[in-house]
Amino acid sequence: MKFYKRISTILIAFLILALVSGCTNNTSNEDVLVMGFVPMRDGDALIESVKPLEELLSQELGIKVKAFTATNYVGVVEGLGSGQVDFGFIPPFAYVLANSENKAQVILTALNSSGKSNYRSQFLVSSDDNSISSLEDLQGKKVAFVDFSSTSGYLFPGAHLAGLGLELDNDIEVIIAGGHDKALQLLLNGDVDAATTFVDARDRYASDFPGAMEKTRVLGYTDYIPNITVTTRGTMESELQGRIQAALLNIAESEEGAEMLKELFNMYGFVKASDSDYDIIRETARLMNVNLKEQD
Template sequence: MRKPLLTTGLAALAVVALAGCGASSTPAADSTDAATEWPESITISLVPSVEGEDLAEALDPLTTYLSENLGIEVNGVVASDYAATVEALGTDQAQVIITDAGSLYNATERYDAQLILRDVRFGATSYASVAFTNNPDKYCDEAPAMSTYAASGIQLSYCNGIEEAGADAVGSGPAALDALEKITDGTKVALQAATSPAGYQYPVVAMREAGIDTDAGITQVPVEGNNNAVLAVANGDAEVSFGYWDARTTVTEEAPDVAEKVVAFAYTDLIPNGGVAVSKSLPADLVEKLTTLMDEYADSSEEAATVMFDLVGLSDWTSETADEEITRYGEILAQFSN
């Protein structure tokens, strides 16, 4: 991401999106096809981004509105963590989960869940991890050029053609990963916690695929957070670091010259945002209606758009799920499962 904001608030959003749906009615009670009958209620398992009274205030009107528009009772259940959302779906304690990308993968693999929506932040459903350096002479094929990070209106330096000079940066990977081959033995590389997709997992996989021994071939410099990954390079504590695109915007006060001192020279494979998955037990027509309603929620009113952004940091959902990105994420997670 950008930082993984995607993970902390997806859950509460589930209710938000469903709540903004248009009117719908339950299939006739005397239907002869039991497979198409809608349940009297569904439960959404989520990890909220708010707590206590704020949580109740945020969710109660949304679940009520959702229930009225779907014509069935919609309940929200708070999960202790993202893994718990998967188990809730697997035991049928929940039929809808709003969760992170890793949990989406586990739900589809273990319980045959259906991925129906992906989270959208600033127009994107995924983000790259960026390789940063303070030594462009070593890692750049040409002099760094400036491009604009539109979300903040800040100009930042890029090289190896990963961005177009003078244009808005797009942060699309993978790009220039062969430049990682220039990391020599003993190079100080700042890495975040092993659970961080952008700060550790995707960069380590990319370095390994470039022939780098990430255990013995580099000097790992442990850092906490994307801002500190950038500062490690800015301050000379490491020659290379990794963080979400574009983490340099988080340190402009501490390092006002970060655009010149820290150059982005490569992008990893794209890291997917989280999203929404549903149980295979739900009728197909309910899933279709649910998907449509959630997909359209952000555009349903100014209030809906504000609620989505303020509550969970999302700008939209999309039914363009890009399942292959989730699959790739699962493959990378498997390399760090132990």
């Protein structure tokens, strides 16, 4: 009899533990909301810098918000899929992957310093080079790209050229520079015929490359690239999605919140977003035969 009582006690204990664990993992209780980030700068510094946003969001929502920083965006995507992350700040390619794999939903897109929710890549050539007057003229030329995983420095420029009928593997000599500034430097040095960078890298690196504006000219632009997203897990209730969306918009409109977003994350506000805004990402991935899981 004592043996059966002991077994019953153990079973009851396990049942209680299972119920408690289930409640802990059930994000619908809303005891804590986990906010995922991909490192935009030094990882340790980012973990510390997220704290002001944690506090402001907790106040706005009336729910404790806790930050989670992954080593790369795949960690946040996986967290959204498993329910361990409730919402996250992730790049557009990461959003498309999260939406495809676990129905994650975009609710906001960040604004840049120009107040826009998107940006473009540019193709630069030397101002003195009269042999290149159109993007089609890049056939047979040396072109500096930033990195194979760079959205604005390779994927979008590459897809744009592919859309014009140019095959990167056969029609262009691809040079990987390792950075937007390095691609610009290769062009200024005369090592390549053209370079791809974000618009306008020449302003960003004006102190490093004085006269770059005069020495180079824009040959063309890519399609617009959506900025970083705020994405929620696919199982999140629409009411909570709306509350998070409204809270971030309110923070961005406040003086304290706007300054924090600008200083810490280089974000200048948010605009409401929908899934269709990211169809251009899907098309680019298709044109470039991109495995989204392998993008950083």
